[in-house]
Amino acid sequence: xxxxxxxxxxxxxxxxxxxxxxxxxxxxxxxxxxxxxxxxxxxxxxxxxxxxxxxxxxxxxxxxxxxxxxxxxxxxxxxxxxxxxxxxxxxxxxxxxxxxxxxxxxxxxxxxxxxxxxxxxxxxxxxxxxxxxxxxxxxxxxxxxxxxxxxxxxxxxxxxxxxxxxxxxxxxxxxxxxxxxxxxxxxxxxxxxxxxxxxxxxxxxxxxxxxxxxxxxxxxxxxxxxxxxx
Amino acid sequence: xxxxxxxxxxxxxxxxxxxxxxxxxxxxxxxxxxxxxxxxxxxxxxxxxxxxxxxxxxxxxxxxxxxxxxxxxxxxxxxxxxxxxxxxxxxxxxxxxxxxxxxxxxxxxxxxxxxxxxxxxxxxxxxxxxxxxxxxxxxxxxxxxxxxxxxxxxxxxxxxxxxxxxxxxxxxxxxxxxxxxxxxxxxxxxxxxxxxxxxxxxxxxxxxxxxxxxxxxxxxxxxxxxxxxxxxxxxxxxxxxxxxxxxxxxxxxxxxxxxxxxxxxxxxxxxxxxxxxxxxxxxxxxxxxxxxxxxxxxxxxxxxxxxxxxxxxxxxxxxxxxxxxxxxxxxxxxxxxxxxxxxxxxxxxxxx
Numbered sequence: 001x002x003x004x005x006x007x008x009x010x011x012x013x014x015x016x017x018x019x020x021x022x023x024x025x026x027x028x029x030x031x032x033x034x035x036x037x038x039x040x041x042x043x044x045x046x047x048x049x050x051x052x053x054x055x056x057x058x059x060x061x062x063x064x065x066x067x068x069x070x071x072x073x074x075x076x077x078x079x080x081x082x083x084x085x086x087x088x089x090x091x092x093x094x095x096x097x098x099x100x101x102x103x104x105x106x107x108x109x110x111x112x113x114x115x116x117x118x119x120x121x122x123x124x125x126x127x128x129x130x131x132x133x134x135x136x137x138x139x140x141x142x143x144x145x146x147x148x149x150x151x152x153x154x155x156x157x158x159x160x161x162x163x164x165x166x167x168x169x170x171x172x173x174x175x176x177x178x179x180x181x182x183x184x185x186x187x188x189x190x191x192x193x194x195x196x197x198x199x200x201x202x203x204x205x206x207x208x209x210x211x212x213x214x215x216x217x218x219x220x221x222x223x224x225x226x227x228x229x230x
Numbered sequence: 231x232x233x234x235x236x237x238x239x240x241x242x243x244x245x246x247x248x249x250x251x252x253x254x255x256x257x258x259x260x261x262x263x264x265x266x267x268x269x270x271x272x273x274x275x276x277x278x279x280x281x282x283x284x285x286x287x288x289x290x291x292x293x294x295x296x297x298x299x300x301x302x303x304x305x306x307x308x309x310x311x312x313x314x315x316x317x318x319x320x321x322x323x324x325x326x327x328x329x330x331x332x333x334x335x336x337x338x339x340x341x342x343x344x345x346x347x348x349x350x351x352x353x354x355x356x357x358x359x360x361x362x363x364x365x366x367x368x369x370x371x372x373x374x375x376x377x378x379x380x381x382x383x384x385x386x387x388x389x390x391x392x393x394x395x396x397x398x399x400x401x402x403x404x405x406x407x408x409x410x411x412x413x414x415x416x417x418x419x420x421x422x423x424x425x426x427x428x429x430x431x432x433x434x435x436x437x438x439x440x441x442x443x444x445x446x447x448x449x450x451x452x453x454x455x456x457x458x459x460x461x462x463x464x465x466x467x468x469x470x471x472x473x474x475x476x477x478x479x480x481x482x483x484x485x486x487x488x489x490x491x492x493x494x495x496x497x498x499x500x501x502x503x504x505x506x507x508x509x510x511x512x513x514x515x516x517x518x519x520x521x522x523x524x525x526x527x528x529x530x531x532x533x534x535x536x537x538x539x540x541x542x543x544x545x546x547x548x549x550x551x552x553x554x555x556x557x558x559x560x561x562x563x564x565x566x567x568x569x570x571x572x573x574x575x576x577x578x579x580x581x582x
Contacts, residue, residue, distance in 0.1 A: 029296040030256075032333020113300045143333055144251060168236060196236035203242045209480050209493070209526070210250045211468045218245050222237055225244070 021079045023132045025111050026119040031139035035110040043164040046071040050169035050183050050193035055134040063180040071181050088115035141217035145224050166223040168192035253466045256330040257360045260293040261453045263332045264362045273394050283367035290325045290347040293360040297327045297334045307354045308338035388422050390457035401531035418566040423450040437568035443500040444477035476520050496533045497521035503541045514549050522556040532558050539565040
């Protein structure tokens with residue numbers, strides 16, 4: 001209940017999605033990734049849902065909408081609207097998109113100071129803390145994998161989207177004839193991404209001490225190398 | 231798709247040279263980045279045979295979770311932020327605001343002395359800000375962790391040496407360094423780390439041992455060893471929190487052996503004043519088991535470090551034989567308690 005209103009399941013799910021997206025934008029900022037484009041956000045959401053069980057977290061979605069521009073989540077689109085209108089995220093380079101059905105707009109999204117404060121508050125619960133740790137580790141891994149060779153502080157922004165498009169679950173979903181991009185056929189299925197992460201985890205832990213974030217970084221490093229030869 | 235097909239052996243083989251990223255809390259990682267940057271700068275100068283920088287020259291590193299969004303202090307007190315890069319190698323002095331992996335570095339003041347840095351900290355930063363003052367000419371760094379009392383800290387800052395020498399690390403050298411760490415940081419209730427571990431309850435006029443004392447010790451020891459060991463990588467497992475209270479540190483470095491590397495592992499345990507003798511004994515035994523289980527094929531020694539905050543330091547006769555039978559080096563470091571009759575531990579449930 002919120003006040004005298006009952007909290008419906010769909011409202012609860014909307015709040016869950018809102019928290020995930022706000023955390024993802026915060027994590028990207030904290031990992032030193034510049035403002036996020038709409039397509040990058042949806043791609044990162046897809047990869048986060050395909051890999052969250054590696055951190056013991058249930059993904060919020062089992063599939064994404066297939067578009068010529070990559071994976072797309074209507075819920076993320078609506079969430080971005082909520083976050084922008086509530087001042088937690090700001091949008092720049094806004095451009096209306098001709099497709100009324102799905103994309104609707106393009107833009108670059110950046111956390112605001114209020115968004116940062118809200119994100120800190122939401123991290124105070126156990127689930128919030130675990131969820132943020134996962135998304136931060138994912139983004140730290142992206143930053144590490146996409147650092148250019150000659151300067152680890154330079155972020156190779158252009159190739160990041162190509163790297164994310166090599167995600168094992170995304171490749172497998174693209175190869176299927178389904179209308180949507182399937183992450184988990186059945187709830188709890190081991191995704192190709194999770195299989196890949198588990199194999200890297202087993203390989204690395206046999207050789208040295210590593211944290212899960214190192215596995216996420218290694219996974220994205222291998223995707224980056226695949227994107228170079230693709 | 232099978233597990234073997236996810237990545238080829240060739241692809242996985244490319245990960246052999248990948249080192250673990252800096253570990254610990256975001257704040258811990260920030261301090262390690264500070265040490266690393268200063269060390270590289272000092273090493274470069276030494277290679278070029280340049281004279282040491284003046285004693286007064288300073289870099290003030292300020293941690294901000296998202297510096298582009300919020301510096302964490304009043305922007306009017308500094309110049310307009312200028313983006314700089316870690317690898318430029320030009321940061322020799324000034325104030326710089328950085329995120330945890332130093333991908334974002336905003337320089338907000340060019341010239342800085344150690345006195346300026348302390349003045350700035352005193353007047354413009356709050357207790358909740360994590361920062362480090364690198365005294366580059368003195369090869370030292372002063373570390374302020376979030377929520378350390380700023381006035382107390384300014385009077386007696388936590389200062390670590392930034393060593394650039396190539397030390398040959400052995401378990402014996404590490405044991406000696408642990409002794410020195412204990413002397414400076416934990417031997418009395420006013421020592422550098424210990425003073426932040428006890429909280430005073432004014433209503434009941436008692437000191438209490440704070441929550442998660444092992445993590446407190448780990449954080450101080452991590453930055454201390456990271457400053458001391460230039461060639462070694464000091465690592466903590468981030469995921470083992472709340473799993474049987476495991477709090478570890480490993481010190482990995484290159485070796486001439488077959489695998490080309492060797493490591494020493496430390497398991498840290500604090501014996502609490504309010505626990506029963508049996509509970510403390512069991513906690514120590516658990517520390518031995520965990521140190522033993524933590525080692526891998528490259529481990530040369532596994533230490534269990536017991537920081538003894540018990541009121542009465544009674545003998546624990548089972549511990550040493552148990553450690554010996556597990557080939558674990560047992561070290562017990564006495565911690566002095568605040569002077570009062572009753573010492574109670576603080577128990578607080580974690581939010582879920």
